[in-house]
Amino acid sequence: MTPTAVDDALTRALREEWARVVASLARRFHDLDTAEDAAAEAFAVAVERWPHDGVPVNPGAWLTTTATRKAIDRIRREARREEKYEEAIRLRDDDPAPPRGAVEDDRLRLIFTCCHPALSPEARIGLTLRLVGGLTVAEIARAFLVQEATMGQRLTRAKAKIKAAAIPYRVPAEADLPARIDGVLTVLFLVFNEGYLASGPSSDPVRADLTGEAIRLARLVRDLCPTGETTGLLALMLLTEARRPARVSATGELVTLAEQDRGAWDRDLIAEGHALVRGTIADVAAGGPPPGRYQLLAAVNAVHTYAREAGETDWAQIATLYDRLVRVDPSPVVALNRAVALAEVDGPEVALAVVDALPLESYHAFHATRAELLRRLGRGAQARAAYDRAIALSGNAAETAYLARRRVQLGR
Amino acid sequence: MPQYLLSVYGPAERTPYGAYATKEAMLEAFADTGAFNDQLVADGYFVYANGLAEASTASVVDGQGDEPVVTDGPYLEAKEHLGGFWVIEAPDLDVALRLAAQGSKACRGKVEVRPFQTADGFQEHLEG
Numbered sequence: 001m002t003p004t005a006v007d008d009a010l011t012r013a014l015r016e017e018w019a020r021v022v023a024s025l026a027r028r029f030h031d032l033d034t035a036e037d038a039a040a041e042a043f044a045v046a047v048e049r050w051p052h053d054g055v056p057v058n059p060g061a062w063l064t065t066t067a068t069r070k071a072i073d074r075i076r077r078e079a080r081r082e083e084k085y086e087e088a089i090r091l092r093d094d095d096p097a098p099p100r101g102a103v104e105d106d107r108l109r110l111i112f113t114c115c116h117p118a119l120s121p122e123a124r125i126g127l128t129l130r131l132v133g134g135l136t137v138a139e140i141a142r143a144f145l146v147q148e149a150t151m152g153q154r155l156t157r158a159k160a161k162i163k164a165a166a167i168p169y170r171v172p173a174e175a176d177l178p179a180r181i182d183g184v185l186t187v188l189f190l191v192f193n194e195g196y197l198a199s200g201p202s203s204d205p206v207r208a209d210l211t212g213e214a215i216r217l218a219r220l221v222r223d224l225c226p227t228g229e230t231t232g233l234l235a236l237m238l239l240t241e242a243r244r245p246a247r248v249s250a251t252g253e254l255v256t257l258a259e260q261d262r263g264a265w266d267r268d269l270i271a272e273g274h275a276l277v278r279g280t281i282a283d284v285a286a287g288g289p290p291p292g293r294y295q296l297l298a299a300v301n302a303v304h305t306y307a308r309e310a311g312e313t314d315w316a317q318i319a320t321l322y323d324r325l326v327r328v329d330p331s332p333v334v335a336l337n338r339a340v341a342l343a344e345v346d347g348p349e350v351a352l353a354v355v356d357a358l359p360l361e362s363y364h365a366f367h368a369t370r371a372e373l374l375r376r377l378g379r380g381a382q383a384r385a386a387y388d389r390a391i392a393l394s395g396n397a398a399e400t401a402y403l404a405r406r407r408v409q410l411g412r
Numbered sequence: 413m414p415q416y417l418l419s420v421y422g423p424a425e426r427t428p429y430g431a432y433a434t435k436e437a438m439l440e441a442f443a444d445t446g447a448f449n450d451q452l453v454a455d456g457y458f459v460y461a462n463g464l465a466e467a468s469t470a471s472v473v474d475g476q477g478d479e480p481v482v483t484d485g486p487y488l489e490a491k492e493h494l495g496g497f498w499v500i501e502a503p504d505l506d507v508a509l510r511l512a513a514q515g516s517k518a519c520r521g522k523v524e525v526r527p528f529q530t531a532d533g534f535q536e537h538l539e540g
Contacts, residue, residue, distance in 0.1 A: 116505075118505060118509065118525075164527050164529075164530070165414075165416075165505045165508075165525075165526075165527045166414040166503075166504045166505050166508075166527065167504065167505045167506075168503075168504035168505065168506050172506065173506075176506070
């Protein structure tokens, strides 16, 4: 086997098997630290051995067996040192794997534990990327622009809370399930958004590693838990990611949807996203539950990506979708996005009146939207002031560059 | 099974009806809390529960020196103080949080849920 083939096998194993290995060890040993460390050790052994011994026929089984041995070694060592016999006894109890139904999948338990509402949002994101996604602590720290030691501490504290407070390792009860799934989707959406509009002046404006990881996790969650909203979130991510190649110009400036080169969009991702959206619409039509925010946002993005050029966009349909979204999620940010559609349907004056009433003084997109509407109304001085506010509040380098150019175009 | 302390915080300034605005509100909350306590006992979660006299009745003692030093008032000056608590035994945090939500509704206050230290946790502290 060539070195490249072994490398590919290792990369694939890390992507496909990490969560399964961590999850099955967590169930057996009732401890996330043990599971994480043993999984990491098993992958380290694979890196060392596979180039010489060859890639095993079933890499997943090999990794789980190796990791289990590492975990048992570790617990034996500790048991000897502490004379904790009861834990050693547990090693002989060959906890049988639960039935492999979708909902019983160990990885799903792991995801629900990582996204538990009693953990801070930062900790939920970090734990999910580490324990389910298999990213290293250093990678997660880089993604969120914090020191590796800080991220390490955050994860250690979160795992200590899971243990001390007995946060359960299981799929929540039926009654809690919709709210808990929503919590999981929020975590994945936050990871995706941080990738799609990365904060921090020194980071890349779009972080494909984060958007890619969020999509991979969204696929996993949808496989394990195929609800309308998990499908909606995956479709939303795919239809957004499809536009990534056209989103930042050669000079590092954010390109708005209207100005993007639609030929550069990823047609495969769009086709997949459209198929998912059609599926959720058919399910709703067949008497399923009404669409939630992710399905509605995916539908908005489907309308955008159906248009071959910006002028063909069906804004009336987008406005209708936002009307429904406002009823599901009556937040001012949703109302702001609805106003953008309203400007295309009823004109900038109507939209500006809606925008001006929103309590979003500290949100950069509020000022950027106002600036564009004021520009279209020919109110140059007010538009310039609004661009200034938007530039001051935006944390994304490409967006700042775009806003600055628009501001200059207005002249003095 | 893990044990949890459910602490209820209330205003430092109390009315003649404790943490409640009116007598009716107080009696309703007492009745609901009593019913909640009975349910905890019936379901096997109850370990102990009680309410505290107002924070201004507290004293702080520092016995680390040669002579104990006593000061008047609660340990921390705050707008809100511990007003009462439950100790419950529950299989995991999900159950503890569900019970805390019911207790919060019954007594009309926010509830902090905190696990008691376990033998395992204590062992880890010893090992550093």
